[in-house]
Amino acid sequence: MIQVSENTITITPLNAPIGAEITGVDLSQEQSPKVMKMIDDAYNKYNLLLFRNQQLTPDQHIRFGASLGPLEIHVLKRYLLQSHPEILLISNILREDGDFLGLPDAGQTWHTDTSYRQKPSRGSILYALEIPRDENQQALGDTLFASTAAAYDDLTKELKDFLHGKKAIHRYSQRKRPVDSKREKLTKEQLQETPDIAHPAVRTHPHTGRKALYLFEGECVGIEGMPEEEGAKLISYLTQHIIRPKYIYRHKWNEGDVIMWDNAASLHLAVCDYKLPQRRLLHRVTIEGGVPF
Ligand code: SIN
Numbered sequence: 330m331i332q333v334s335e336n337t338i339t340i341t342p343l344n345a346p347i348g349a350e351i352t353g354v355d356l357s358q359e360q361s362p363k364v365m366k367m368i369d370d371a372y373n374k375y376n377l378l379l380f381r382n383q384q385l386t387p388d389q390h391i392r393f394g395a396s397l398g399p400l401e402i403h404v405l406k407r408y409l410l411q412s413h414p415e416i417l418l419i420s421n422i423l424r425e426d427g428d429f430l431g432l433p434d435a436g437q438t439w440h441t442d443t444s445y446r447q448k449p450s451r452g453s454i455l456y457a458l459e460i461p462r463d464e465n466q467q468a469l470g471d472t473l474f475a476s477t478a479a480a481y482d483d484l485t486k487e488l489k490d491f492l493h494g495k496k497a498i499h500r501y502s503q504r505k506r507p508v509d510s511k512r513e514k515l516t517k518e519q520l521q522e523t524p525d526i527a528h529p530a531v532r533t534h535p536h537t538g539r540k541a542l543y544l545f546e547g548e549c550v551g552i553e554g555m556p557e558e559e560g561a562k563l564i565s566y567l568t569q570h571i572i573r574p575k576y577i578y579r580h581k582w583n584e585g586d587v588i589m590w591d592n593a594a595s596l597h598l599a600v601c602d603y604k605l606p607q608r609r610l611l612h613r614v615t616i617e618g619g620v621p622f
Contacts, residue, residue, distance in 0.1 A: 338364065340371050345578035347476035347595055348377035356380055356587060357389045365396050372397070372452070373536040376591040377474050377578065383587045385456050387413040387612065394454050394614035397589075401443075401450055401615045404519075408432045410612070419455070420610040421603070431610065436472070436599035438504075438547050439572055441592045442615065445501035445523055445548065451618035454589040460582045461607030469603040474578045478541035478594040480571040481531060489531070496527035496553040497544035497564065504548045527553050530567075532621040534593050541594045542567055543621060571596055592618060 338353040349371055354364065372378055385393070387410055394400050394415070403409060403417040408431045410416040418431025442450045461469040481489070501523035530552065532543040544552075546568040552560035580588060590597060603609060 338367065340367075340375075342375060343377075343379070343578055345476075346479035346576050347375065347474055348379060348578045349375035350379045350381070352381075354380060356383050356393050357385055359392065360396065369397060372589060372591060373534065376476065376478065376594040378589050379580070380587040381583065382585045383456065384585060385587070385612075387416050390454070390456055390612055390614055391415045394616060397454075398451055398616040398618075401617055403615065405432060415614050417613045417615070418610065419599075419613055420459075420608070421461075421605060422459075422608050422610055423605070434601070435613075436597060437601050439475070439545055439568065439596045439598045440504065440548065441477075441543070441545065441596050444528065444543070444545075444592070445499045445504070445526055447526055448620055449528075449592055449618050451593070451616040452589055452591045453613050453615045454587060456612045457582045457584055457586045457610075458612060459608045459610040460584055461603035461609045463603075463607075468581045468583065469600075469607060470582065470609045471600045471602075472580050472582070472588070473598045473600065474580070474590055475571050475576045475596045475598075476541075476578075476594065477543065477571055477576075477596055478534070478539050480567075480573075480576045481540050481542045484570075492530050492542075495530040495555075497530045497549040497560075498551045498553060499526045499528060499544075499548050500550045501548070503550055525550070528621045532593060534591075535619055535622075539594065542571055543593075544568070545571070545596055572598075593621070 340349050340351050342349045400415045402414050408418050410418055419435045420431030421433045422430040424430050463469055528543055530544050531540050533540055544564055546565050549564045551557050
């Protein structure tokens, strides 16, 4: 455990290859530049931060997110909080008109956010308002986070050398969705807006310089300069490597939890093991990122 300033704030690495828990910070309050720097540094170092027992209004959530960088507005406008479009609702709850209150199947296959864009998001800050529970009151709907940096560290020198300078091709229309996904097919315009993007297969963290794998099966369709089938095999091998249990932190949510993750060093997956009347509602804000290098 690291004690940051006179017995108030603590940063404790999670018992996992990614993440740390911070206590002693009330995110509903405006933070001093010193505390914000401490949070930002821990975010870059641990690639995932957990704060428990928070109570955030949409304005407070947005203010905290915006203090880490400009915020993005999600493309799926119907799932934005009307009064605060910076907030994307993630939820299986049904509205009166029969539509979902939020995006019901967000993140239900392994991915890193908006990697099909030239400038993928830096990360998201997810705030849990309602968490589904089983008959024994055990939380359902966990989220798994895999450290792509720890997975990279363990590769052989030969494979690291081989991957050096290689680029993986990300294709949004190929992004894997759950089998029962209710998402509409991408329109012609959306397809035109999301052409294939080649990103380094190994990216360098913009703040720490740590290297991490940056590809995954279910969106990446090949490796530039490699025959299609060989590229696909390599992507599949590396994805299976990243999602080995030893690289994963599995979060069991409680209402009031806030988790922020770093897309430059992780993949994540939301587990859908619940259904109505078990309700799940989270608010998400997303921070802009830079071009991966
Ligand atoms: C996401 O991928 O943004 C959603 C994660 C979750 O709902 O647990």
